[in-house]
Amino acid sequence: MYNSLVIIISKILNLFAKVLCKILKKDNGNMLGRIVKKLSPDILKYLKIECPVIAVTASNGKTTTNNAIRYMLETNGKKVVSNKEGNNMETGIITTLIKNCTLNGKIKADYITLEVDESYVPIIFKKIPLNTLVILNFFRDQLDRNGEVETLILKINEFLKTYNGNLILNNDDPNVARLGRANKDNNNVYYFSVDKYKYASTYQKEAGEGKFCPFDKTRLEYEYYQYSHIGKFKCPKCLYGNEEIFTKITNVDLENQSFYEDNIKYYAKADNIYTVYNFAAVISVSKIYNLDAKESLKTFKLDNGRNEKIKIKEVDTIINLAKNPTGANVSLRMLNEDNEEKELLFVLNDNPADGLDVSWIWDINFEIKNVTRIVTSGKRAYDIAIRIKTSGFDENKIEAYLDLEDAIKALYKTNIKKYVIANYTALQPTRRKLQEFNKK
Amino acid sequence: MKELKLLYLYPDMLELYGDYGNIQILKYRMEKRGINLKLDKYSIGDPKPDFSSYDIVFAGGGADNEQSILSEDLIKYKENIKKAVDEGVFFLLICGAYQLFGKYYKGVEGNIIPGLEIFDYYTEAIEDRKKRCIGNIVIEAKVGEKETKVIGFENHGGQTFDIKTPLGKVLYGNGNKFEDKEEGFFINNVIATYLHGPLLSKNPDITDYIISYCLERKYNEKAILEKLDDTLEEKCREQLLNEFKKENK
Numbered sequence: 001m002y003n004s005l006v007i008i009i010s011k012i013l014n015l016f017a018k019v020l021c022k023i024l025k026k027d028n029g030n031m032l033g034r035i036v037k038k039l040s041p042d043i044l045k046y047l048k049i050e051c052p053v054i055a056v057t058a059s060n061g062k063t064t065t066n067n068a069i070r071y072m073l074e075t076n077g078k079k080v081v082s083n084k085e086g087n088n089m090e091t092g093i094i095t096t097l098i099k100n101c102t103l104n105g106k107i108k109a110d111y112i113t114l115e116v117d118e119s120y121v122p123i124i125f126k127k128i129p130l131n132t133l134v135i136l137n138f139f140r141d142q143l144d145r146n147g148e149v150e151t152l153i154l155k156i157n158e159f160l161k162t163y164n165g166n167l168i169l170n171n172d173d174p175n176v177a178r179l180g181r182a183n184k185d186n187n188n189v190y191y192f193s194v195d196k197y198k199y200a201s202t203y204q205k206e207a208g209e210g211k212f213c214p215f216d217k218t219r220l221e222y223e224y225y226q227y228s229h230i231g232k233f234k235c236p237k238c239l240y241g242n243e244e245i246f247t248k249i250t251n252v253d254l255e256n257q258s259f260y261e262d263n264i265k266y267y268a269k270a271d272n273i274y275t276v277y278n279f280a281a282v283i284s285v286s287k288i289y290n291l292d293a294k295e296s297l298k299t300f301k302l303d304n305g306r307n308e309k310i311k312i313k314e315v316d317t318i319i320n321l322a323k324n325p326t327g328a329n330v331s332l333r334m335l336n337e338d339n340e341e342k343e344l345l346f347v348l349n350d351n352p353a354d355g356l357d358v359s360w361i362w363d364i365n366f367e368i369k370n371v372t373r374i375v376t377s378g379k380r381a382y383d384i385a386i387r388i389k390t391s392g393f394d395e396n397k398i399e400a401y402l403d404l405e406d407a408i409k410a411l412y413k414t415n416i417k418k419y420v421i422a423n424y425t426a427l428q429p430t431r432r433k434l435q436e437f438n439k440k
Numbered sequence: 441m442k443e444l445k446l447l448y449l450y451p452d453m454l455e456l457y458g459d460y461g462n463i464q465i466l467k468y469r470m471e472k473r474g475i476n477l478k479l480d481k482y483s484i485g486d487p488k489p490d491f492s493s494y495d496i497v498f499a500g501g502g503a504d505n506e507q508s509i510l511s512e513d514l515i516k517y518k519e520n521i522k523k524a525v526d527e528g529v530f531f532l533l534i535c536g537a538y539q540l541f542g543k544y545y546k547g548v549e550g551n552i553i554p555g556l557e558i559f560d561y562y563t564e565a566i567e568d569r570k571k572r573c574i575g576n577i578v579i580e581a582k583v584g585e586k587e588t589k590v591i592g593f594e595n596h597g598g599q600t601f602d603i604k605t606p607l608g609k610v611l612y613g614n615g616n617k618f619e620d621k622e623e624g625f626f627i628n629n630v631i632a633t634y635l636h637g638p639l640l641s642k643n644p645d646i647t648d649y650i651i652s653y654c655l656e657r658k659y660n661e662k663a664i665l666e667k668l669d670d671t672l673e674e675k676c677r678e679q680l681l682n683e684f685k686k687e688n689k
Contacts, residue, residue, distance in 0.1 A: 143457065144574045144595055148503045211452055217509060219485070356575060357593045359636045362458030382676030386641055389672060390461070390468045400672060402679065 003046040007105050010036045010098050033091030036098055044090075044127035047097055048106040053129055054113045054285060057121050057156070058136030059149075060327050062088060065136060065278040066115035068300050069285050075296035078110040088117045093124055118152050122159035132166035132288065134281045138175040138209060139228060140363070141324040142355030149175065149209050157182045168192065168284045170277060171243050172230045174210035174220055180243060181215075190246035190288065192280040194259075197252040197273050199333065200224040200231065206329040206365050213240050226273050227333065228326045247284040252276055254337070268297040271307065274330045305427045307334065312438045317418040319434075321427045323354065325363035328421060335419045336369045342417040344371050345407060346388070347378040347426040354424045358383050366391035372416065376400045377407035378426045404429060408437045443476040444654050447489055449499035449537070450510050451481045457595065459500025459534045461638035466496070469647050473666050475655070484513050491517065491524035495654040501535025501596075501636065511540055511553050518556050525558055530654050531630045534639060538625065538632040539563040539598055559632075561625060563598040566618070572597045576684055577613025577635060579623045584652070588645040591680055592635025600625075600634075607633050612684045629653065642680070644673050 010032060017032050036043050056066045063086040070082040083096040093114055101107050116124055121133070135156070138149050153175055160167065160182035170176045171191035180189040201224065208229025213220055218237040225231035234241040251260045258267050259276060261283055270276045279297055286293035302308070308319040322328035335342065350358050358380045366388055374393060376385045377400070385400040401407040411418060422430040448463060467477040482489045491497060502510075514521075525531060531541075539545050543562040545553040548569060555562070566572070577594045580587065590608055599617040606616070607624025615623035616634070624633035631646070633639060640647045648665050655663035 140456065144593075148456070150503055212506075212509075357457070357595060357636065359458035359461070359593060359638055362461030362464070362638055362641070382672055382679060383641070385672050386676060387461070390464050390641070392468075395669065395672070398672070400675070 003040055003043060004104065006036060006040040006043060007046070007098065007101065008103055009039065011103060014099055030087055030089070030091040030095060032098060033087075033094035036094050037091055042127060043094060044097070044124070046105055047101055047128065048104070049112065049128055051107065051109050052111050052131040052289075054111060054132040054134070055121070055125070055130055056113070056115045056134045056136065056281070057118050059118065059139040059141045059324065060330075061136050061274065061278045062086070062115040063303055064275065064306055065134065065281050066113055067303060068278060068282045068297070069134075070113045071300050072282055072286055072291065072293050072296040073111050073113065075299075076291045079108070080111045080113055081107055081109040082113040083115060086115060088115045089120050090123060093120075119155065121156055125159065125163075130163070130165055132168065132285060133163070134168040134285065135176050135179060136170055136277065136281060137173045137230065137326075139324055139326040140209065140360065142357075143360075144355050144357045153179070160186075164188065166190065166288055168246075168281055168288075170230070170281070171245060172226065172232065172277075174214065174229070174233050174241065177241070177243060178214040190284055191243045192247035192249070192277075192284045193245045194226065194249040194252060194273070194276055194280055196224050196232070197226060197276070198254065199273070199337070200226050204229065206325065206363070208326075213238060215240055227330060230277070247280050247287065249276060249280045249283075264294060266294055266297055269300065269302060272330055272334050275302070275307075305422070305431055308431075310434075312418070312434050313412055313415075315412060315415050315418055317420060317434070319420045319422070319427075319431060321424070322421045323424040325360050328361070328364045331419075331421050332365065332368060335371070336367070339370060340417050341370050341372055342419055343373045343375070343411065343414065344368070345375045345377065345411050345418060345420045345430075346384050347404065347407070347420070347422040347430050348376070348380040348384040349378045349423055349426045350380050351425040354426075361387045366393065368393070371419075373397045373399070373414070375407050375411045377402065377404050378423070381407070404433050405437070408433055412437065441474065441476055442655065442659065443478055444470065444495040444651070444658065445478045445480065445493065446496040446498060447491065447494040448479060448481045449497065449514075450483050450502070452483050453506040453510050454500040454502040454536055456502050457500065457535065457593075457636040457638075459636060459638050462500070462532065462534070462640045463498055465638070465640040465647055466650065469644070469668060470651055472668055475651070484510060488517065488520075491520050491529060492527055494524070494529055495658055496530045496532065496650065497521075497524065498532045499534070499537030499540075501537065507536045507540070507545075508553055511545075511555070514540060514556060515554065518558075521556060522558055525630065528629045528657055530650055530657075531632070532639075532650065533630070533632040535596060535634050535636065538634065539600065541632060542600065545598060559625060559630075561600055561602045563600045565597050566599055569597070571618075573614035573618060573634070575613055576680070577615070577623065578611045578681065578684055579608035579613075579615070579635075580611055581608030581624075581626070581646075583607075583626065583631070583646055583649045586645050586649070588643065589677070589681065590635065590639070590646060591642045591677060592633070592637040592639050594634045595636065596634050607631060612688055629657075642673060642676055644668070644670050
């Protein structure tokens with residue numbers, strides 16, 4: 001009874017919230033959820049969910065993959081409720097579901113797709129049903145907020161011990177594939193894998209996690225690395241790394257943005273290996289639910305700030321989010337795979353949502369090609385400038401500005417192609433300031 | 441050309457918090473002055489290193505799991521390491537490595553990971569797993585002749601006791617224990633500390649102290665280091681010290 005009342009109150013609040021957020025010019029991604037959770041901490045339990053729930057978790061790629069799954073379902077004519085703006089903790093998920101439920105708490109949809117923060121998986125799915133869980137990767141990410149990666153994995157492993165739904169796992173990440181053994185009785189474990197691509201290497205280029213076999217602590221052997229610790233690995237002792245593959249991507253061609261799966265040629269806007277992995281997960285979901293992914297991947301557009309290509313004052317500009325070393329390394333790989341002359345803007349903040357510790361920038365591989373000038377900004381503009389200088393980049397070609405507007409003005413002194421990398425809280429302000437600058 | 445030899449311990453295991461950056465910074469500041477850095481790495485399975493043949497030994501912080509695997513390995517070299525410390529080889533030890541050089545590390549369940557017992561401090565994990573000393577930290581330290589404010593980032597659950605010669609006084613942050621007044625361990629040829637950041641990235645004085653110390657020991661003459669352009673480092677320090685001062689009020 002009380003919870004029915006909470007739902008009605010929250011529906012009314014939602015109406016006010018819309019108006020209020022407009023006046024205050026604030027994002028209301030979590031606000032409604034925060035209030036509702038105060039009124040009823042277990043409100044999620046009282047929602048009536050009758051459709052399949054698909055969730056995505058990972059260190060990197062949650063938003064892109066969740067949105068691609070949502071888009072795939074919609075392209076197949078399904079009605080989908082999803083936290084597409086990326087509010088992936090409990091309050092964000094409450095907000096999404098409350099906004100989309102009837103007055104008696106029923107969610108009207110054919111599917112619910114959610115991206116969920118790694119540490120919230122056990123919390124959320126104690127309260128709502130889960131049909132399919134997709135796990136993409138685990139990288140070091142905001143150690144001061146999340147703790148060690150191993151702690152996170154163990155939490156998810158614990159949750160999976162009693163989970164019998166579909167489990168879609170990245171076979172090429174030893175920290176993810178191991179979770180397929182959490183519950184021996186679960187017959188619904190599906191692995192996806194991507195064949196060696198052009199820029200794979202035989203040594204690890206970037207800091208990563210997969211070094212020891214999770215089962216017997218033997219050092220893992222890699223045939224190749226795709227990026228970070230993602231690649232073809234094997235434990236020489238227990239042969240871990242030998243799972244049966246459900247979705248296997250082959251013939252990855254980043255120039256023509258195509259790849260094959262099960263003799264079907266896919267065209268998708270994936271000009272980096274890491275997006276190909278995300279799409280491998282999407283194809284796995286489509287196969288499980290007997291839906292088509294080919295058409296939707298062809299037209300799916302990456303989100304704002306994910307390899308976003310725009311023109312600012314007529315100058316080609318490519319924007320990427322990088323909230324941890326792997327994200328930054330992937331962005332720099334794309335920059336290196338582009339042979340044109342370019343200039344880089346790196347915006348680094350240390351707000352609580354970013355993690356207060358910026359030492360992760362020292363795990364970035366800063367071997368960069370054809371970059372003639374670097375501008376840095378954000379609250380930690382000097383930290384990133386020092387990092388770049390130490391990597392051997394000419395210090396006279398590095399300019400650090402605490403003020404973002406000053407940095408952008410300095411960046412566009414020339415009309416050389418620009419790459420912009422910003423971390424979590426820096427991304428949206430950077431996009432906004434670029435647009436403002438463009439209009440001036 | 442002058443050259444210093446550095447041994448990097450367990451690069452594939454003690455590498456969680458970007459501590460490798462310290463080596464990059466040492467190398468950078470040496471090469472700018474025409475000094476070569478020869479880098480050797482040692483990890484489990486490699487042939488036994490001769491610690492005494494190096495000028496600098498470096499080890500960083502790692503994940504708990506990996507730290508317990510490698511402590512067994514490290515202890516095999518106890519006598520060799522002790523000899524190198526006594527002979528004056530410089531040791532830069534961050535976080536987990538700092539703990540391993542003490543008497544022991546006592547885990548949450550009361551399990552004891554034996555240390556190298558080179559120094560007589562010891563570390564105990566705090567019982568509440570969620571409680572860790574996390575945040576920006578500034579300490580006032582005197583290394584060599586110079587007093588300097590050392591800026592870094594701490595992230596440790598272990599509480600280190602019985603430090604007789606700390607690296608510095610805590611101005612902002614926790615230190616060896618929760619709300620401690622002191623941070624790290626220092627003797628002439630050893631800097632052991634919880635500071636990540638990495639430590640040397642914002643503290644050129646410390647880097648230059650290490651380089652001078654090693655050059656003087658190796659070449660037996662006063663080392664006069666050429667001044668480098670530290671504009672970025674100075675601005676970074678100024679900005680962060682101001683920021684922390686504001687937060688402290």
